[in-house]
Amino acid sequence: MGEKCYKNRGDYVFDMLKQEILSLELKPGQAISENEICSRFDVSRTPVREALRRLQEQGFVNTIPYSGTYVTLLNLDNIRQMIYMRVAVELMVMRDFMEVATPLLYEEIRHQIRCQELLIQEPGFEPEQFYSMDAQMHGLWFCAIGRTKLWDFIQAQQLHYTRFRMLDFVTETDFTRIIREHKQLLEFLEKKDEKGLEEALKAHLYISMTRMKYAIEVEYKDYFEVVNGSES
DSSP states (O other): OOGGGSSSHHHHHHHHHHHHHHTTSSOTTOEEOHHHHHHHHTOOHHHHHHHHHHHHHTTSEEEETTTEEEEOOBOHHHHHHHHHHHHHHHHHHHHHHHHHOOHHHHHHHHHHHHHHHHHHTSTTOOHHHHHHHHHHHHHHHHHHTTOHHHHHHHHHTOHHHHHHHHHHHHHOSOHHHHHHHHHHHHHHHHHTOHHHHHHHHHHHHHHHHHHTHHIIIIITGGGBOEETTEEO
């Protein structure tokens, strides 16, 4: 989205920084310099401070007096609860989807999966691209039953989970596994197999917690909040 689409410079700076935080270009715990932002976007301190204020209100950054402004760390408890909510809500949505799904809707899901397959064949594809496709596919069943506001709400609440999923994709070495899981979800949807769908969805959404155990505890330990001497 171009800068000309924004009403003012502050909105543009806010959106750009927010996207960079969600995509991990600005890493959890990273310091943010007002001077650097002013220089980078060629703006005065006023829109930069307004953007940082809004980011702090939404939990993207913390400002520590006499120290500076930092990107918020990831909170594992928040992430676990988000996955729990995703499983509960999305399973209900998918059950409703099975009752209204048409061959055309199923074909759209197959098309999305095929796009994912083509993407991972491209050399140097960005994890953010796969994340976007993944979210677009999951959003299909919400849209099909008229629950787009619910999907938008879930997406808006994923400050910690979105960054965790981005970290998941950055460290993923087998995107074909994710695509196989998507195909399995589609298979259970078409068969109207609620039990199989429930187990497949749980496995699909929870696997990153297991797969990334080493990354969470060692490799990217500094990205996560520490509570009482251990990751929250």
